[in-house]
Amino acid sequence: xxxxxxxxxxxxxxxxxxxxxxxxxxxxxxxxxxxxxxxxxxxxxxxxxxxxxxxxxxxxxxxxxxxxxxxxxxxxxxxxxxxxxxxxxxxxxxxxxxxxxxxxxxxxxxxxxxxxxxxxxxxxxxxxxxxxxxxxxxxxxxxxxxxxxxxxxxxxxxxxxxxxxxxxxxxxxxxxxxxxxxxxxxxxxxxxxxxxxxxxxxxxxxxxxxxx
Numbered sequence: 001x002x003x004x005x006x007x008x009x010x011x012x013x014x015x016x017x018x019x020x021x022x023x024x025x026x027x028x029x030x031x032x033x034x035x036x037x038x039x040x041x042x043x044x045x046x047x048x049x050x051x052x053x054x055x056x057x058x059x060x061x062x063x064x065x066x067x068x069x070x071x072x073x074x075x076x077x078x079x080x081x082x083x084x085x086x087x088x089x090x091x092x093x094x095x096x097x098x099x100x101x102x103x104x105x106x107x108x109x110x111x112x113x114x115x116x117x118x119x120x121x122x123x124x125x126x127x128x129x130x131x132x133x134x135x136x137x138x139x140x141x142x143x144x145x146x147x148x149x150x151x152x153x154x155x156x157x158x159x160x161x162x163x164x165x166x167x168x169x170x171x172x173x174x175x176x177x178x179x180x181x182x183x184x185x186x187x188x189x190x191x192x193x194x195x196x197x198x199x200x201x202x203x204x205x206x207x208x209x210x211x212x
């Protein structure tokens with residue numbers, strides 16, 4: 001196919017073949033689409049690269065890809081990924097946490113691989129744990145895992161709560177959930193704030209006390 005492209009365009013493209021890398025545990029290769037989940041493991045598949053942009057094969061650029069690459073310069077010292085919002089409301093269809101109001105679309109994924117590799121206890125460890133916890137609930141798999149990985153905390157507590165039960169039960173469930181947060185998965189900046197657990201439950205606790 002590339003042989004039919006103009007020579008001045010071909011001269012700007014360098015193609016390299018790399019081996020596909022998957023963890024030994026879990027049949028990731030055939031999830032959703034063949035090898036689609038490889039994007040989750042590019043930090044291991046491309047050990048010499050500092051940053052990459054993963055693109056679905058149906059992506060059409062209307063501007064130079066270099067403009068997108070320049071967005072890496074705007075990452076702050078903690079940001080490790082860049083994705084766009086999903087065009088539909090994720091949570092209307094799937095029962096797992098998503099990032100933001102609509103969730104993330106992983107078709108174009110900017111990755112700072114150096115920072116991904118520096119995650120405490122490992123990025124791949126977090127991926128494996130998410131895949132295990134939400135087994136059978138993931139429809140788009142790699143994109144679903146990305147949403148869970150970057151989602152907000154407390155989703156489980158609200159999902160399990162029966163609205164007919166006392167609010168005290170919800171409060172206790174939230175406190176337990178916060179206490180047991182696994183920071184291999186929940187790595188938001190909020191987790192670094194002092195007394196963050198108290199801040200997140202203070203309003204609900206005040207509401208309960210005023211009703212007694």
